[in-house]
Amino acid sequence: MKLAIDHKSPIPLHIQAEQLLRELIKDPVYQAGKLLPNEVELAKKLAISRTTLRQAINKLVYEELLIRKKGFGTKVANSRISSKSMNWLSFSQEMKARGITVKNYELHVSWVFPDESTASFFDISTEKKIVKMERLRGSSDNPFVYFISYFHPRIGLTGEEDFKRPLYEMLEEEYSTIANLSKEEISALEANKFIAGKLEIETGSPVLFRKRFVYDQGERPMEYNLGYYKAESFVYTVESRRT
């Protein structure tokens, strides 16, 4: 674990401090509501200004990972909002846990120009082609989900990879890219003609639609994933606890 801050790095100091703090609070020593060193001391130790350190702490406070108390100190929050971390993101593993064997109905990999929103999430130009993966998956009886994934060019995918392997395992082993954070948006949609065809339902039928924004170790965008789930066959579960 990196305990110091590199002033020569192009990564902003407050980002480095933030990452450092995230690592720090994972340490068992800090788990049970323990106090952090005070800001003035810690800033001196890290050789950054108190303002910069506060900038980093602020983010974690906002995420409710840290709790500040005036005149007392900053402590590590005990219970975090767990969203039943999906084991972790892997579809096939999740299905396996439910006793469903995943069948791949279609798999298609291509190089395409990203649309506006994808390019914006990846922070790249719409003129630069990226790898797109489409997958139709389901149980042994019938397909019930259609996935579209876009991958950031930084990863360096060729499009020739073995996408039959569990995706995140492959990305980790072959490209040292680890999914670290996922932001998801879940909504209900009417199936358009294309999706309806894939999922073998009627156009206009409801589908559960999930956008997933996946970030790597450095909080950099790595995957943009769209999932269209046949309505009856999928339930998304979330568990959250008061903090």
Add this chain to the structure above:
Amino acid sequence: MKLAIDHKSPIPLHIQAEQLLRELIKDPVYQAGKLLPNEVELAKKLAISRTTLRQAINKLVYEELLIRKKGFGTKVANSRISSKSMNWLSFSQEMKARGITVKNYELHVSWVFPDESTASFFDISTEKKIVKMERLRGSSDNPFVYFISYFHPRIGLTGEEDFKRPLYEMLEEEYSTIANLSKEEISALEANKFIAGKLEIETGSPVLFRKRFVYDQGERPMEYNLGYYKAESFVYTVESRRT
């Protein structure tokens, strides 16, 4: 609307600025991704330092109400309704934060026999009546969610309570019952005739359906909640981190 900042007020300047901005972006003029005045100008106009102003803007950026772009400016995010772990559980508070005034279109409280699944969750007999609350809520323009709540008899509700108050606040203050854990199941459904009528959509249109199992301090079931959200107007967001 207050447009100025009171330097003599005991309320911190950055809090005042934050509130002012929240009001400001509600203004129709700012609705469609419009740019805010630049930080240096705005700070001068409000007679506060840029640092303080940035502190205020930061909060709204964290909440994704504003989007900053270096060298370009700060624009208002096209606010769609999302639920960032629901703040915590309260619908009206979450809407308030988004600048949407919640309107209650219908409110109906009754004593009913629980169905099988409800009785099973509460671990009570189907012969024992419980309090059921139905609510149709939405923005000032139109309803977009229909809630049904069942409450565990242990709480001791009479059905005469003031359900116009924030629910969890009322339960905490009047009955010392605190929501502590929530398990949610989200799926997509076709609106049946009843729901379609309430939400003013066509039968068969997709709705986002959420079941919520709420537990109290002692992890005992306290509320069973069903929510039917009009499809276009609701996005459920989840953020999860690898552990």
Add this chain to the structure above:
DNA sequence: CCTTAAACCATGTAAATACATAATTAACCT
């Protein structure tokens, strides 16, 4: 011995300043 006041500690608030960097626009040169 208990209450109250003072001292202390750590975070909270606020400003002024300086320079870096990304996005846009304008000017410039082929």
Add this chain to the structure above:
DNA sequence: AGGTTAATTATGTATTTACATGGTTTAAGG
């Protein structure tokens, strides 16, 4: 006209400085 370069604009990063304020601990006083 088209592409490259430079200037402009507005946010991003970082430091130093100063004082306020809410808790905690200690010390004083009845």
